[in-house]
Amino acid sequence: MSRIELKKINKYFDHNHILKDIDFVIEEGDFMTLLGPSGCGKTTMLRVITGLENPEEGIITIGGKEVVNGRNRYYAPASKRGLNLVFQSYALWPHMTVFENVAFGLTIKKVTKQDIRKRVETALEKMRIIQYKDRYPSELSGGQQQRVAIARAIVTEPKILLLDEPLSNLDAKLRLEMRAELKRLHRELNTTIIYVTHDQVEALTMSTKIAVFFEGDLVQLDTPRGIYRHPADLRVADFIGNPTINFVDAICSYRDGCLVTESGLGTVNIPSGQKHSGEIVLTIYPEDITIHEDRNESGIRCIVSSILPAGSETLIQLMVNDQTTLLAKYMGEKEYPIGSDVWITFPKEKVNVYDRGSKRLIPLASGYSGDLVSVNDSAGLAVGVSGK
Numbered sequence: 001m002s003r004i005e006l007k008k009i010n011k012y013f014d015h016n017h018i019l020k021d022i023d024f025v026i027e028e029g030d031f032m033t034l035l036g037p038s039g040c041g042k043t044t045m046l047r048v049i050t051g052l053e054n055p056e057e058g059i060i061t062i063g064g065k066e067v068v069n070g071r072n073r074y075y076a077p078a079s080k081r082g083l084n085l086v087f088q089s090y091a092l093w094p095h096m097t098v099f100e101n102v103a104f105g106l107t108i109k110k111v112t113k114q115d116i117r118k119r120v121e122t123a124l125e126k127m128r129i130i131q132y133k134d135r136y137p138s139e140l141s142g143g144q145q146q147r148v149a150i151a152r153a154i155v156t157e158p159k160i161l162l163l164d165e166p167l168s169n170l171d172a173k174l175r176l177e178m179r180a181e182l183k184r185l186h187r188e189l190n191t192t193i194i195y196v197t198h199d200q201v202e203a204l205t206m207s208t209k210i211a212v213f214f215e216g217d218l219v220q221l222d223t224p225r226g227i228y229r230h231p232a233d234l235r236v237a238d239f240i241g242n243p244t245i246n247f248v249d250a251i252c253s254y255r256d257g258c259l260v261t262e263s264g265l266g267t268v269n270i271p272s273g274q275k276h277s278g279e280i281v282l283t284i285y286p287e288d289i290t291i292h293e294d295r296n297e298s299g300i301r302c303i304v305s306s307i308l309p310a311g312s313e314t315l316i317q318l319m320v321n322d323q324t325t326l327l328a329k330y331m332g333e334k335e336y337p338i339g340s341d342v343w344i345t346f347p348k349e350k351v352n353v354y355d356r357g358s359k360r361l362i363p364l365a366s367g368y369s370g371d372l373v374s375v376n377d378s379a380g381l382a383v384g385v386s387g388k
């Protein structure tokens, strides 16, 4: 009974349109992440769901019960929505110990003392802060306080847990651990989680679904894999992936079931169920590019322009035909002489095609797979795509 449905939500601050016609459903048991750059409206969306902000238009139902109806000016109080919220600023009670802070929600629910002790200690153990239970918040680091705030939220075993950038104050190692911990909690508690972050890795690692926001618009709602593999528009493509995906400007025409694209990479024929012509953008992730040191007939010739070692991986900047820069990612340590010739290949199903005007993804033909192969011109730059 924790399904949340949002219909045509519009929210304004001082005549600024902050949330624009937002429609989506959070199913029971979802780990739904609201993802997007700073200022895109994620926190406002969360506050609207909880009842801390009222939208001017739209309907929200939780478990089939209407909690917001903008037209009727009906807004159920936050306390009546059965939600539990953890904010980035964790607002612990300074005069209470860690134990008392976490126990507070249970005390007002009239749970027995013995039960409170057991449940609080379990929550503190889950968050790995049991050793600090008698300390006051001022005696904890920011990361430890953040974990107390999460323990306080999960101790009441809420049906719906809302988390606004709860890991932002943790160092990189702890953040990684806490991601795994939150994922485990989600599985164990079977709670519906709504999670706000601008960190795409966090979103891709933990969520069952991701809602990507830009400037108050919900641009894409999909599984992490769907968002990663097929970003719905160029803004999402630019936002997802580390390092950033490669963008290649191209012009295309439609011939014999293919988009014939001309770019710095040469001629690329991409099978497509959608007829399209004009200016497009091709994208390919750095990790999908394979570098060959020996001349590869089916590859594209490039010049190595820079090597960026990053510990477990190496980023290699390549120049194609003096006009297109590509970044490739090699898992492991790798050295190439700067200025040397290499050849690249990449699987054609990993290439996405976007209309340059609308910035939207052009869906390709279904069942389209195979390898990008060169049909080679003398410069080794003209490439075609073979279907299987």
Ligand SMILES: Nc1ncnc2c1ncn2[C@@H]1O[C@H](COP(=O)(O)OP(=O)(O)OP(=O)(O)O)[C@@H](O)[C@H]1O
Residues within 6 Å of the ligand: 013, 014, 018, 036, 037, 038, 039, 040, 041, 042, 043, 044, 045, 198
């Ligand atoms: N109370 C308010 N009054 C006026 N404008 C506000 C208010 N709260 C938020 N805004 C504006 O609404 C927009 C969305 O803010 P919001 O906090 O939802 O963004 P966000 O995506 O959560 O950003 P961040 O990741 O930086 O927290 C911003 O332009 C912000 O300045």
